[in-house]
Each structure stands twice: as structure tokens, then as C-alpha cells.
Amino acid sequence: MTQYSKRMVIAHWLTLVLLIVAWYFGHELDEARHEEGAPLVGYVVHALVGAAVLLLALARLYFRSKDGVPAPIGDTPMDKVAKGVHSLMYVVLVVLPVSGVATVATSDVGKALKAWDASLLPKKFSGVFAHNIHEMLVTVLIALVIVHVLGAFMHQFIMKDGLMKRMSLRK
């Protein structure tokens, strides 16, 4: 096996797209809540996209156990770091959406959604533990993705070892 399975590749790139959309909506909601007021529908879209990220992460773990993965490209300290970053990304892809659900459940966002009344949205999330975790995990994920992408680019443009092909649909 020299490449990830087709469904692993599709799920990988779809996750990237969904993360950009989830991040954009989360950021816009945060800004809008401080300014003119955030639209409730934005919370619903953010939650649905975030939930899709969670489902895809679980699906990927299932696919990888069924389809297998290409053999490690090497065993250098950098390869070990890359493996660790992959594992941490899977953890964050599961815990981040869960912390989002917990934010809704333990803050006034839940009340606002239930009553469908945006005036009930919280002015601040002070004291909402799940929101602190959600915010922190967004930063952790961004840092992990930066390291991951720099690694991928290093393989592609400096080492030129064809690693990117492993995550591609092209044979």
C-alpha cells in the first residue's frame, strides 16, 4: 500500500474545507455578538459544520482501521513528531466539537436557541468552562495544522519524496 484509501483521502480534504467554514463562522459569531448582535442561524450553521467535522473524524478512525495506512515514510525524530501531531489532531478533531456542544449546553446560547430569541445570547462567556476549552482548542488546532502543513511542504519542496501523493486521489 503506497497511498491512503480513497475514502481516507476524501475525508482528509473535506475536513480541511469544513474546518475553514467552522472557523470562519465561529470567528464571525464572536465578533457579531460583541457588535450588532449575532444571528441565531449562524450558531446552527456553525454547530452543524462542527458536528460534521466530528463525524468525519470518527469515520476516518474507522476507515483507517479497516483500510490500513501506507507504511511510515521513515523513522527519523521528525517522522515521530509527525506521527504525534497526527494523533493529537485526531484528539482535537473529536474534543473541539464536543466542547462546542458543551458550550451551548452550559451557557445562555442554549437558552437563546431554545427560545429562538437572539436577545438572550450571552454578552460574555465568563465562567463558562467549556467555552474556555473551545477557544483554547481552536488555538491548539491551528498550531498543530501549521506544523503539519509545514512538514508536508518540506516533504514536497525540499525533500521531494512524493509524500503528498499518499494523500491524493491520483494513482
Ligand code: HEM
Ligand atoms: C471542529 C469544529 C469547530 C471549530 C473549528 C470551531 C471554531 C470556533 C471558533 C473559531 C469560535 C470563535 C472563538 C470563540 O468564541 O471561542 C467558536 C465559537 C463557538 N463555537 Fe465552535 N467550533 C467548532 C465546533 C463547534 C460545535 C460542534 C459547536 C456546537 C454544537 C460550537 C459552538 C460554538 C459556540 C457556542 C461558540 C461561541 C460563539 C460566540 O462567541 O458567540 N462549535 N468556535
Ligand code: HEM
Ligand atoms: C493544506 C493543508 C494540508 C496538507 C498539505 C496536508 C497533507 C497531508 C499529507 C501529505 C498527509 C499524509 C502524511 C503521511 O503519509 O505520513 C496527511 C495526513 C494527515 N493529515 Fe493532513 N494536510 C493538510 C491539512 C490537514 C488538516 C486541516 C488536518 C486536520 C486538522 C489534517 C490532518 C491529518 C491527519 C490526522 C493525517 C494522518 C492520517 C492518518 O494516518 O490517519 N491535515 N496530511
